[in-house]
Amino acid sequence: MKNRQLKYLLIILLLSLSYPVKAQSQHSIQLDYANTLFSTRQYFDAITEYKRLLFYDSSNAFSYTANFQIGKCYKAGAKFDDAIKYFSLAELNANSDEEIYSSKIEIVRSNILRKTTSRALQILDELEKKYSDKEKIDSLNYWRGWTYIFTDDWKKASEHFAKINYYNELKILCDRVEKEKVSVTFATVISYILPGAGQIYTGNIFSGFLSLGWNVLSGYLTLNAFNADRVFDGMAILTLLWQRFYRGNVQNAERFALEKNIDVANKTLNYLQKEYRGTKP
Amino acid sequence: MFIELKVVVRLLSYAKKLTWKFLFLYFFVNSFLIAQTASNDFNFFSPLHRLSFGNHLYFERDYLRALNEFREYLKYENQDTARFRFAECFLRIGRYQEAADNFKGLFYNSTLQNESRLAYLEAQFQSGDLNSFRSIARQDIYTSAKYSREIERLYYITHLMDNSTLPDTNIFFSVFPDSNKSNVRNFYQRKKHPEYKNPVTAAVLSGILPGLGKIYVGEISDGLTSLIATGVLTLLAFDNFKQSHNFRGWLFTGLAAISYTGNIYGSAAAAQIYNAGIKYNFDNDVKIYFEKRNYFLPEKYF
Numbered sequence: 353m354k355n356r357q358l359k360y361l362l363i364i365l366l367l368s369l370s371y372p373v374k375a376q377s378q379h380s381i382q383l384d385y386a387n388t389l390f391s392t393r394q395y396f397d398a399i400t401e402y403k404r405l406l407f408y409d410s411s412n413a414f415s416y417t418a419n420f421q422i423g424k425c426y427k428a429g430a431k432f433d434d435a436i437k438y439f440s441l442a443e444l445n446a447n448s449d450e451e452i453y454s455s456k457i458e459i460v461r462s463n464i465l466r467k468t469t470s471r472a473l474q475i476l477d478e479l480e481k482k483y484s485d486k487e488k489i490d491s492l493n494y495w496r497g498w499t500y501i502f503t504d505d506w507k508k509a510s511e512h513f514a515k516i517n518y519y520n521e522l523k524i525l526c527d528r529v530e531k532e533k534v535s536v537t538f539a540t541v542i543s544y545i546l547p548g549a550g551q552i553y554t555g556n557i558f559s560g561f562l563s564l565g566w567n568v569l570s571g572y573l574t575l576n577a578f579n580a581d582r583v584f585d586g587m588a589i590l591t592l593l594w595q596r597f598y599r600g601n602v603q604n605a606e607r608f609a610l611e612k613n614i615d616v617a618n619k620t621l622n623y624l625q626k627e628y629r630g631t632k633p
Numbered sequence: 634m635f636i637e638l639k640v641v642v643r644l645l646s647y648a649k650k651l652t653w654k655f656l657f658l659y660f661f662v663n664s665f666l667i668a669q670t671a672s673n674d675f676n677f678f679s680p681l682h683r684l685s686f687g688n689h690l691y692f693e694r695d696y697l698r699a700l701n702e703f704r705e706y707l708k709y710e711n712q713d714t715a716r717f718r719f720a721e722c723f724l725r726i727g728r729y730q731e732a733a734d735n736f737k738g739l740f741y742n743s744t745l746q747n748e749s750r751l752a753y754l755e756a757q758f759q760s761g762d763l764n765s766f767r768s769i770a771r772q773d774i775y776t777s778a779k780y781s782r783e784i785e786r787l788y789y790i791t792h793l794m795d796n797s798t799l800p801d802t803n804i805f806f807s808v809f810p811d812s813n814k815s816n817v818r819n820f821y822q823r824k825k826h827p828e829y830k831n832p833v834t835a836a837v838l839s840g841i842l843p844g845l846g847k848i849y850v851g852e853i854s855d856g857l858t859s860l861i862a863t864g865v866l867t868l869l870a871f872d873n874f875k876q877s878h879n880f881r882g883w884l885f886t887g888l889a890a891i892s893y894t895g896n897i898y899g900s901a902a903a904a905q906i907y908n909a910g911i912k913y914n915f916d917n918d919v920k921i922y923f924e925k926r927n928y929f930l931p932e933k934y935f
Contacts, residue, residue, distance in 0.1 A: 378675045400698050404677055407686050584881075 379405060383414060386421065395425040415445035423458060432466035453479070453488070460495050464502050464633040472499045490516045497522060498633050501624075504617055506530045521630070525620060532616045536609040543605035547598060550605020554612050563601040570594035680709040687715070696722040713743045721752060721934065729760035740774070747779035748934045754784055755930055763791040782808060786929045793820050793919050810929075816922060823915050832904040839900035843893055846900025850907045859899070863892040 386401035402418040402425070409415065423438035436459055443455035456479055463472035476496050483489065493515045500509035501522075506529040513523035534554050543550030548564030551557075570593035577586035624632065676682060687702030703719035706712075720735030733756040739749035754775060757766045769775045770788045777784065785808045792799050799805070802821065809817045830850045839846030843863040847856035870885035923929075 378677070382677055400701070403690070403695075403698070404686055407689050408675065408677060408682070 379409060379414060382408075383417065386418070390421060390425060393428070395429050399425045412445065416442050416447060416451055419445060420451075420455060420458070423455075423462075427458070427462050427465070430465075432462045435462045436466075453483070457491070457495065460499075461633040464495070464499050467502060469499045469503045494522075494631075495633075497526070501526070501621075502633075506533070506617070521628075525624075529616055529620050533613045534609050536606055536613070539605040539609035540602060543602045547601040550602070551608055554605065554608040556604075556608050559604065559608070563597065563604065566597040567594065567601060570597050678705075680706050684710075684712075684715055687718070691718050691722065694725070696725040700726070713739060713745050716743075717745050717749060717752070717934065720749070724752060724756050724759070727759075729756045732756040733760075745934075747777040750775055750777040751780040751783055751930070752934060754787065755928075758787055758791070758928070763795050763797070767791055767797070783930055790923055790928060793824055794916070799825055813926070820915075820919055820922070827908075827911055827915065829908045829911060830904040832901040832908075835900040835904040836897050839897045843896045846897070847903055850900065850903045852903055855899075855903070859892070859896045863889055863896060866892055 382401065382405045386398050386405060389395075389398035389401055399422050402422045405414050406418045406422075409418070419438045420442035423435045423442060426432070426435035426438060439455050439458045439462065443452055443459070446452040446455060456475055460472045460475050463469065463475070473496065476492050476499070480489070480492050483492070493512045497509045497512040497516075500506070500512065506526045510523050510526035510530065513520040513526060517523070539550035539553050541550075542553060546564070547567035548560035548562070551560035551563055553560075570589060574586055574590045574594050577583075577589055683702045683706045687699045687706060690696075690699035690702060700719065700722040703715050703722065706715055707719060716735065717739060720732050720739070723729070723732035723735060733753050736749045736753035736756060739745050740753075743749065754766065754770055757769055760766075767788060770784055789800060789805050789808055791797070792805075799821065802818075805821060806814055806818060835846035835849050837846070838849050839859075842860070844856035844858070844860035847853075847859060866885050866889035870882050870889055873879075873885060874882035
């Protein structure tokens with residue numbers, strides 16, 4: 353190669369470097385700006401800036417990142433429908449299998465929070481068919497466990513956390529919840545047999561004994577009236593008093609059992625929200 | 634590979650030998666080009682780009698964000714379309730007063746005078762102050778010849794939405810398209826002759842025969858239950874007095890009296906509830922029907 357040619361080649365090389373670097377950097381600066389807004393929890397403004405980036409990103413180089421981040425902003429603002437829409441757009445614009453997987457997992461997490469858990473489980477099933485490496489399977493079981501927590505099925509949640517690790521923190525937590533919960537059917541049935549027993553079983557001892565007392569008293573008055581051939585009085589006390597207390601006792605047992613279960617679940621969810629350090633939906 | 638390395642080595646060796654002339658040439662040309670690119674640097678926040686992005690958001694119906702973009706653009710440039718869309722964003726997000734104020738700014742010396750007047754009236758209408766809307770819609774400075782029919786329709790629709798006196802049928806129906814006339818006529822008749830039940834009539838009927846007032850308002854099963862309950866209690870009272878069980882006789886008399894008076898009150902209340910239901914259903918039907926058709930206004934002005 354002659355010196356003259358080399359000279360031109362060098363000049364062109366040096367000059368050609370400057371423009372693309374600069375053009376690219378403008379979009380990157382915009383992305384950084386949007387990311388800063390996101391990290392400072394200014395989600396509304398962050399969405400605007402990501403949308404601006406998308407609008408002027410003619411080469412679609414930032415489509416995945418911007419859509420994904422918009423989805424995260426909407427999710428942080430509890431707008432799960434919009435979040436899912438943008439995670440789906442991110443999935444469509446993904447450049448790698450890993451990006452598709454991340455988008456899908458975010459869709460699952462949004463569905464868990466939106467309480468459309470059947471959809472979350474459906475997506476997790478689809479992912480399980482596609483991926484077989486242990487890390488991903490563990491991740492799928494993890495999110496399946498969370499899905500079952502949100503459907504109040506702590507037993508199934510425990511089973512899926514156990515698949516990751518038998519001594520998994522969340523597995524132990526789910527087991528504890530399952531153990532603390534009471535059987536609504538059992539509480540109702542024993543209240544039919546012995547008034548007040550259901551309430552005592554659910555831990556409402558005073559209410560249980562009070563219910564038992566009312567039933568014994570109204571039963572005694574009813575039988576006493578019938579024994580004294582005061583049929584009208586007996587019928588009146590039976591229908592207006594005894595039946596009311598007996599029915600009330602069964603209903604109370606069922607209500608207390610449901611309330612206790614909700615209380616146990618809420619306490620655990622509260623713990624998970626405030627204390628749990630692992631990844632949450 | 635070897636050849637490439639050779640070229641690179643030669644290039645480097647040549648670069649070493651660059652004369653001050655070449656260096657001067659390089660820095661002069663490159664600095665010029667960088668200056669050029671800097672001036673052409675993509676500025677996401679230039680007024681023109683804000684306008685483009687604002688329009689994009691506007692068409693995506695992301696009005697809250699579009700609003701900010703138009704606001705920023707209008708700090709530097711004045712354009713009727715942008716100003717109109719800025720106002721329309723307020724309208725679409727329910728900030729009617731700000732929408733009306735901004736539409737007003739386009740009433741004169743603007744290419745969108747007619748549209749802004751119609752949109753101004755839409756903002757007044759949507760704000761819910763129908764009396765104010767009606768008085769404004771009749772003033773020349775707020776109306777537009779181009780959209781007189783739309784304004785007239787909106788004016789008459791308001792009469793179905795509050796307690797104002799209904800206009801004459803000939804004028805009322807003439808402004809609506811033929812395809813909607815039968816529905817509008819139906820609304821008009823329902824408004825003019827609502828199928829209300831008179832609470833006094835219901836109470837009097839229940840006074841004559843327990844439960845009859847409830848049957849009058851359409852609660853047939855309730856009416857029959859009341860009739861049977863009051864009848865049984867009265868019979869029990871009568872029977873107990875006859876058997877000289879005075880205490881039970883008075884007890885059932887009291888219960889029968891409570892049932893009788895309670896039924897009279899209940900019948901009047903049922904008539905009021907029935908009337909509230911008729912009004913609620915009518916208001917709801919009118920709202921759904923006209924909202925679905927956007928009150929015969931343009932979905933987007935342009």
